[in-house]
Amino acid sequence: MRHSKRLPLLGALLLLLFLQIHCNKSMPTEPAGAHTNPAWLDALIAQIESEPVTTPPSAIYGYRYHGETVYFRISRCCDQRSILYDANGMVLCEPDGGIDGGGDNRCTDFLSTRTDERLIFQDPRTN
Numbered sequence: 240m241r242h243s244k245r246l247p248l249l250g251a252l253l254l255l256l257f258l259q260i261h262c263n264k265s266m267p268t269e270p271a272g273a274h275t276n277p278a279w280l281d282a283l284i285a286q287i288e289s290e291p292v293t294t295p296p297s298a299i300y301g302y303r304y305h306g307e308t309v310y311f312r313i314s315r316c317c318d319q320r321s322i323l324y325d326a327n328g329m330v331l332c333e334p335d336g337g338i339d340g341g342g343d344n345r346c347t348d349f350l351s352t353r354t355d356e357r358l359i360f361q362d363p364r365t366n
Contacts, residue, residue: 277326280310284359284360292365293316295315308325311334335350
């Protein structure tokens with residue numbers, strides 16, 4: 240009888256161990272603050288989230304461009320231009336979009352020379 244009482248307890252302990260291991264795998268492994276956004280970027284994300292939902296969803300990507308960290312807000316629709324920001328939130332250029340699709344012609348090499356892409360934000364809302 241003693242063994243039959245231990246089996247449910249052993250099963251419960253194994254289940255808890257499994258859940259603990261599974262949950263730990265989904266936790267980030269980077270130290271806290273490893274990829275924190277600048278305050279201006281968090282404000283831009285908050286602004287996007289306060290605007291009506293777009294299709295396709297608004298998104299911001301981080302890249303390296305000419306050795307610097309930059310942030311690229313892709314155009315949301317049609318003839319609108321995408322915006323490229325420097326690390327301080329200053330607009331560098333509008334690399335694409337507009338009526339002719341070529342942006343403002345101030346950083347024509349951005350799309351071909353950017354590296355280290357990472358998604359910073361994508362609006363999770365849908366229409």
